Amino acid sequence: MARDTSRDGFSNTALTYTLSNFKPIWDFIQSNQALKRKVNKFLVNSLIYRIPTRPYPYSMMTLDPYIPGTDKPKKTDTYTSWDSLQDRTYTGRHLPPDPEFNQEGNLPNIESLAVLFRKRDGKTKYSEKSTLLFPYWVQWFTDSFLRIDHHNKLKNTSNHEIDLCNVYGLTRKQTNLLRSFQGGKLKTQKLKRKDGVEEDYPLFYYADSEQGIVDPQFEGLYTPINDEKRLPPERKAKLFAMGVERANVQLGYVMLNTLCLREHNRICDVLAENYPNWDDERLFQTARNILMVIILNIIMEEYIYHITPYYFNFFADPESFTKESWYRTNWMSIEFDFVYRWHSAIPEKFIYDGKETPMYASLWNNQMLIDKGLGALMEETCSQPATQIGLFNTPEFLIELTELPTISLGRKTQLASYNDYREMCGFPRVTDFNQITGDDYTQQKLKELYGHVDKLEFFVGLYAEDVRENSAIPALVARLIGIDAFSQALTNPLLSPNIFNKETFSPVGWEIIHNTKTVSDLINRNVPHQDSPYKVTFDL
């Protein structure tokens, strides 16, 4: 049965229709630089201004049951305090807490919701749009700013910037442990592929994996998480010393970190050749700045183009936005975190070296990358689909591990309802489950569990929506991602008017930035030479 689209909102539908049709007109618009910039500015602004802009009146601090800095319990009223406006160790929020909606008894038992994520008849729905690189990329880049503190889930341990902390560490002290202090470069080692060709990798983290002894040069880099501690010595032996505690978690993460390491060091060589008087410090800092802007550009162009069904390519045009009231100090929100919980995008099995392989084998397993090499592994990643984002598609082992705890976190943080978030984002409130999804079974299950659409909670509603045609993600997810991603990426200080120039990046760095458009560009200049370039793309 087709979805009832009567509550999509006329302006939303019209905008999507316009952007997803009339290709010749969009081609014309994009052939004219001035026009293209105007349209880009208009679209980005009309997206971001749909919801109230930062600073947020409320943060998760208001839910902390203790007066911060003391052990005196306090009442958890919601109001704005100077502390909550200043302390970015607490996660932000777009809507105030809704204790009534989240009160005991109003929502279904959490365990009963497992059925919404479990695959139906064990069948996996594959994406029609995205390669496996897509969820790999997303996990990797969002992990640099959506860093929930495991000691206090109301907090975020990031710097609230796309700062490549996964590559460089979160603090200067960590960064320095990863630097060689020679020619601006990060520490590397050469490792042999199965075919004997050598490639560059980070150093190994453990000096003695049997005893679990960390290489002294990496003391203080991070505190290993429990998953790492439980690894057998042969896996530990191959873990790399990288920026954050989760960097070795999965093959995709390690590939992208390795890619950045190689590109950083490559840029250092180019800069050193052109600016022979520069010392290690200047080479390091400038290469880092260049690489951060390259990744920001890929996110705002190649990645955003992939997730939207539009003929118009958004692009990073920082100068267009300097006079916007949304251009405010970054602060990661709980909602931004929730719209990026794509546990369903990861298949249970994938093809590795031509063979079907369980995905869990790719966790904490760097040997798989070393054996095959970055280029070939990336190409193989891009030759197979991701799975589709949505309900009834999560690998079994992730349901108890991530989906249900997310629902629990949403209740603990007293998130408003799915319908409240629709309203905030400029979508009409739905009045029936068939306005969310056209899938009968999903409608039926949601009705059984929640009774009424007004009782549907944010996280479940987000992923209950059908993925839009030719898109990678559902509509409300897309809108919230667009708002938070653009409004927190374009504010990066490296993109601000007095800094985004040749003076900061050097003329050579400026050229590198403007000549790098895709992940494919990065891969193909950072792997041992071969005759034809590796095929690397988010699009299937």
Added chain:
Amino acid sequence: MARDTSRDGFSNTALTYTLSNFKPIWDFIQSNQALKRKVNKFLVNSLIYRIPTRPYPYSMMTLDPYIPGTDKPKKTDTYTSWDSLQDRTYTGRHLPPDPEFNQEGNLPNIESLAVLFRKRDGKTKYSEKSTLLFPYWVQWFTDSFLRIDHHNKLKNTSNHEIDLCNVYGLTRKQTNLLRSFQGGKLKTQKLKRKDGVEEDYPLFYYADSEQGIVDPQFEGLYTPINDEKRLPPERKAKLFAMGVERANVQLGYVMLNTLCLREHNRICDVLAENYPNWDDERLFQTARNILMVIILNIIMEEYIYHITPYYFNFFADPESFTKESWYRTNWMSIEFDFVYRWHSAIPEKFIYDGKETPMYASLWNNQMLIDKGLGALMEETCSQPATQIGLFNTPEFLIELTELPTISLGRKTQLASYNDYREMCGFPRVTDFNQITGDDYTQQKLKELYGHVDKLEFFVGLYAEDVRENSAIPALVARLIGIDAFSQALTNPLLSPNIFNKETFSPVGWEIIHNTKTVSDLINRNVPHQDSPYKVTFDL
């Protein structure tokens, strides 16, 4: 001899002339709310946009001879690094370092410059515009954000906000030591004036002043500075426990801190009466927010009106500025620090209780306030003039202690020349000393010491300029203060659109904010009742 005004710049002169004349027109403009807002917005913007806006490409970090976080010395090239863009523990700067200008031998010997500050024939020049409250206020409020780190003068230990840290402390931990956790109030004690009437004060900091033992409830509040450590026990006994290590430094500082303490607690009473369900935490946080906005308003209205010679009263109109590219994360600059080094504004002697008293007697001497009481002491402060800001007017003991070290700091941080800063701020470069000041002796001394105006350094140039007619400060000082003050006060999160409302401050708090316009309002409602209000004003 009159000053040669040919290098003042036509637009500058025209603007000042227009603003300082045509009173009926300005009165008319200010009688129309919409027009007044437009003019306010235009004037504030045209001031701030004279110079490049934040974020600054360079911070003092580039001058730190050690790689931060390591002990490896580095070359001190100047370039933009991610660290320098992020790390607000380092002071910012408007112009990049100028090593050539500051090189050995290019500038006069520092000791030889003492003559520029020393009073001529021992004569003190008194201000024709300002009462002694003016420098007291300035020292007090700037001390909350211009906090040079004494361990590393390239750093600033503030939160870069007008956050009343002098009253509430810099961190939550410090704040909590000052709170009573009863009814939202700060800890207070009643102390008797000489006439026997009791007034409210902060608690004493020392439990045993003979032994120098701090009251255990204030352990960790701050580390006493050397001046405090050297005090005799009878002075120590009367020091108050307040937000920062310098809060007891001088009578004016203690008066204004005491005023804020009383107003905070008064607001708590009003809120508690109107919102009986509020707990201590909410009362505290809301009272603090209200008080911060009151002080911000006084700074942007009463204080700014005092320092300018204009008929137009600037006012805090946060909504006018949300779409400005200068509306960026605060970052205190070294230049902002230098334009507030008004050592010449403090007279060597002042009237206390009707008697001429050396100013140094007012240092670390809270008994003077306790004996007389806040209202009477404030009125007496406002009945006598400050001294004039400029060269040849600094109390002798401050020349070696503050003026010469400031020049030394300017050189260490490689500040650009006075003329470069003029140019940055939209003033034509001067070509002769007689364009800076009309005073022959000053011209002659500057010429002897510097030879050419292009060699004049920033700090000396700032205060060599004549104070403008009917103004409290010279032109370049005024411009830089305006730029940094407006662009860093209006960005206070409490003034942002989604927060500056009755929801945040409560309807009662909103009313308090809008009904408080002057220091006099604050004083007269926080002192024991008397028949006629105390006269409290910046204007002589």
